[in-house]
Amino acid sequence: MHATIADVICDTVQNSIEAGAGNIGLTLVEDGKMIRVEITDDGKGMDPETLKRAWDPFYTEPGKHAKRRVGLGLPLLRQIAEATGGEAVLESEKGKGTRLAYSFAADNVDTPPMGDIAGTILTLFNYDGTFELAFRHEAHGRSYEITRSELADAAGSLQDAAGLSLASAFLKDQEADLKSA
Numbered sequence: 001m002h003a004t005i006a007d008v009i010c011d012t013v014q015n016s017i018e019a020g021a022g023n024i025g026l027t028l029v030e031d032g033k034m035i036r037v038e039i040t041d042d043g044k045g046m047d048p049e050t051l052k053r054a055w056d057p058f059y060t061e062p063g064k065h066a067k068r069r070v071g072l073g074l075p076l077l078r079q080i081a082e083a084t085g086g087e088a089v090l091e092s093e094k095g096k097g098t099r100l101a102y103s104f105a106a107d108n109v110d111t112p113p114m115g116d117i118a119g120t121i122l123t124l125f126n127y128d129g130t131f132e133l134a135f136r137h138e139a140h141g142r143s144y145e146i147t148r149s150e151l152a153d154a155a156g157s158l159q160d161a162a163g164l165s166l167a168s169a170f171l172k173d174q175e176a177d178l179k180s181a
Contacts, residue, residue, distance in 0.1 A: 004115025005035060005104065008080075011073055012039055012100055013124050013133070019043030021097065023132050026124075028117065030106065030139035034086065035114075038101040046092040054090060077102055084108040118171035125151060125167070126158050139178040146174070 009026070016024045021043035029036045046054065057075040078088040085105030092098040104111040121135050125148045136145040155170065156163035 004112050005037070006115030006117050006120040008077060008102075008112070009037060009117075010120050010123060012037070012077070012102075014127070015073075015100075016041035016043055016098065017124075017127050017129060017131060019045075019098065021131055024134070026121075026133065026135045028135075028137045028139075032140075033106055034103050035106050035111065036101070036103040038099070040097065040099045042097040045094045045096050045098055047094040050094075051090065051092050054092075080104070080110075080112070084111040118168065118175045121146075121171055122158075122164070122168055126164075137175070137178060142178050144174045144178070146171075 009028070013024060013026055016039060019041060021041035023042050025038070025040040027036075027038045054074050055078060074088070074090065081088045081102045081104055085108050086103035088100070088102040090098070090100050117137065124133055124135075131148070133148040134145065135147070137143060151167050151170065152158050152163070155166035158164055158167055
């Protein structure tokens with residue numbers, strides 16, 4: 001099971017990266033009542049049969065994991081979301097991409113803690129590949145948006161220590177600003 005919502009976000013966005021998406025959108029909204037996450041991508045998508053099976057804990061996409069024949073990520077996500085008063089919705093079309101939206105009641109005792117959102121976004125921005133990831137976080141009446149390419153342009157290469165340090169400081173400052181309302 002995931003320890004934090006940041007862990008869930010990392011796991012679910014990684015699916016979009018692995019699906020060959022060129023463009024990924026990630027939105028995190030905290031409105032005091034619900035915590036909502038939406039991920040959209042233009043990856044390979046799923047046909048109706050695969051989409052239906054995606055919620056089956058005993059199914060994983062053939063060839064995705066060398067020695068694993070179960071896919072517990074989405075079924076566990078749905079279980080956590082529903083147990084906390086939220087939901088999980090998956091929509092996909094082969095060749096066009098996927099949309100995954102999930103939510104948790106903010107005040108439910110079983111809702112995982114938020115975790116390190118800045119660190120998670122930085123980790124996702126550093127995955128190999130040529131994809132663009134656009135992140136938006138809205139909380140306490142404030143929001144910020146940043147894309148992978150914008151952050152790299154501003155901070156320098158995210159592959160070297162100086163760029164990584166500047167990018168980390170920027171994301172931490174943005175997250176701190178959201179909480180200071």
